[in-house]
Amino acid sequence: MEEEISLRDIIQTLWRGKWIILIFTLVTLTIAVIYSYIVANPTYESKGSVLINNVVNEELPEGSLAEFVNNATSKEVLTEILKSPEVLEKTINDLSLDRSVGSLQSSIEISSEEDNESIINISIKGTNQEILAETINTLVENSRVAIQDKLLSSLALYEERYMNEMKEMDESLQEYLAEYERLEAESGLPLLVLFQQNASGSQYMLEANQELVQELWSLEKITQVEYEQINSKINNTNTKYNELHNKLEEVNSLQQVNVVYERIHTLSSAYTGDEPIAPNKILNIVIGFILGGMIGVFVVFLRSYLHNSN
Numbered sequence: 132m133e134e135e136i137s138l139r140d141i142i143q144t145l146w147r148g149k150w151i152i153l154i155f156t157l158v159t160l161t162i163a164v165i166y167s168y169i170v171a172n173p174t175y176e177s178k179g180s181v182l183i184n185n186v187v188n189e190e191l192p193e194g195s196l197a198e199f200v201n202n203a204t205s206k207e208v209l210t211e212i213l214k215s216p217e218v219l220e221k222t223i224n225d226l227s228l229d230r231s232v233g234s235l236q237s238s239i240e241i242s243s244e245e246d247n248e249s250i251i252n253i254s255i256k257g258t259n260q261e262i263l264a265e266t267i268n269t270l271v272e273n274s275r276v277a278i279q280d281k282l283l284s285s286l287a288l289y290e291e292r293y294m295n296e297m298k299e300m301d302e303s304l305q306e307y308l309a310e311y312e313r314l315e316a317e318s319g320l321p322l323l324v325l326f327q328q329n330a331s332g333s334q335y336m337l338e339a340n341q342e343l344v345q346e347l348w349s350l351e352k353i354t355q356v357e358y359e360q361i362n363s364k365i366n367n368t369n370t371k372y373n374e375l376h377n378k379l380e381e382v383n384s385l386q387q388v389n390v391v392y393e394r395i396h397t398l399s400s401a402y403t404g405d406e407p408i409a410p411n412k413i414l415n416i417v418i419g420f421i422l423g424g425m426i427g428v429f430v431v432f433l434r435s436y437l438h439n440s441n
Contacts, residue, residue, distance in 0.1 A: 148431030155427035156420060163419025167412040174409035177263035178254045179401035181271060183209065184394050196289065196381050203282050204394040206251060210241050212274045213253065222270045226262060235266075250398060260403055267401035279391040286382050293379040300372040307364045314357055 145152070183206045202208075212218055219232045228235070238257055244250040253271070257263050 144431060144435045145428065148427070148434065151431050151434070152424060152427030155430065156423035159419045159423030159426065160416065161419075163415045167410050167415045171410040172258040173260075173407035174256055174258055175260040175263055175403055176254055176256050176408045177267055177401045177403040178252065179264070179267040179271070180398040181209070181251045181253065182396045182398040183249045183251065184396060196286075196378070196385060199285075200282065200385060200390050201394075203285065204278055204391055206243070206248065208278065209251065209274060209395060212277050213241060213270060214239055215277070218270065218273045218277050221273050222266065225269055225273070226266060228259075228262065228266065230257070239270075253401075255401075256408070260407075263403045264401035268397075271395075271397060275391050275395055278395070279389070282391065283386065286386055290379065290382045290386075293375050293382065297372060297375045297379065300368055300375065303368050304365065304372070307361055307368065311361050311365070314361060 183204070214236055216232050216236070219235050222228070223230065223232065223235060235255075238255050240254045242252045244252065253267055255263055255267055255270075257266070
């Protein structure tokens with residue numbers, strides 16, 4: 132019986148305060164409508180996709196530097212560059228965007244396809260519907276330029292390093308040749324070393340026929356040892372020189388090919404939907420209706436409690 136009376140009291144209390152509940156519901160509902168349709172700026176989303184080509188282009192030489200290029204243009208590097216402050220700031224300046232680097236950075240979402248990690252999906256949210264797609268396209272282009280600049284800088288360091296090492300090898304070869312000439316003058320060493328030069332710089336090759344080899348073996352033992360030592364130095368240095376020359380050619384080939392654009396392709400240009408993704412007007416109205424009713428009910432019961440307490 133007490134439960135029936137309590138339930139009846141609750142219903143009666145709510146009924147007596149129905150206008151209060153209605154007023155609060157209408158107020159919050161009106162606020163939700165005004166915010167959703169007038170105050171809040173529509174937020175749009177633009178999406179685009181980039182494909183990372185994991186296969187080294189056939190025009191590129193195979194080897195360690197090609198592997199270095201793959202790593203320098205990987206998905207992880209592109210993801211980091213896309214959200215880097217330098218690239219974001221350049222994109223803002225290029226498009227004269229009215230937003231900060233932090234705002235643009237927080238609005239960017241980058242994800243990979245579950246069945247294909249080589250595909251990177253890029254999305255940007257903003258209120259300017261017309262500029263969002265262009266923002267993604269410009270961002271991708273600026274990222275490619277940034278990666279290309281970093282790559283060329285690294286290749287330039289490799290080029291300088293190889294050229295310096297080749298210069299050192301060439302100087303060493305000159306010293307060994309001078310040593311050979313001294314040995315020839317002192318011991319009557321037969322002229323077995325033929326000096327040749329091609330486009331790669333100085334190279335030294337040994338040419339000997341059977342008669343000259345027999346003449347060499349007729350020399351004193353100590354002279355033979357000295358010859359073998361100097362010839363070994365020349366051959367080893369020449370081998371290292373050729374290896375460096377091949378690496379230098381590899382660097383030059385990579386510098387001539389726009390490898391970043393070979394590796395990073397725009398799979399689908401950015402597109403902005405016609406309908407805004409926010410605010411969710413229907414959801415805001417439903418929340419406003421429920422919230423207003425809850426506040427109204429709370430006020431009615433609080434009013435009844437205070438009245439009964441007195």
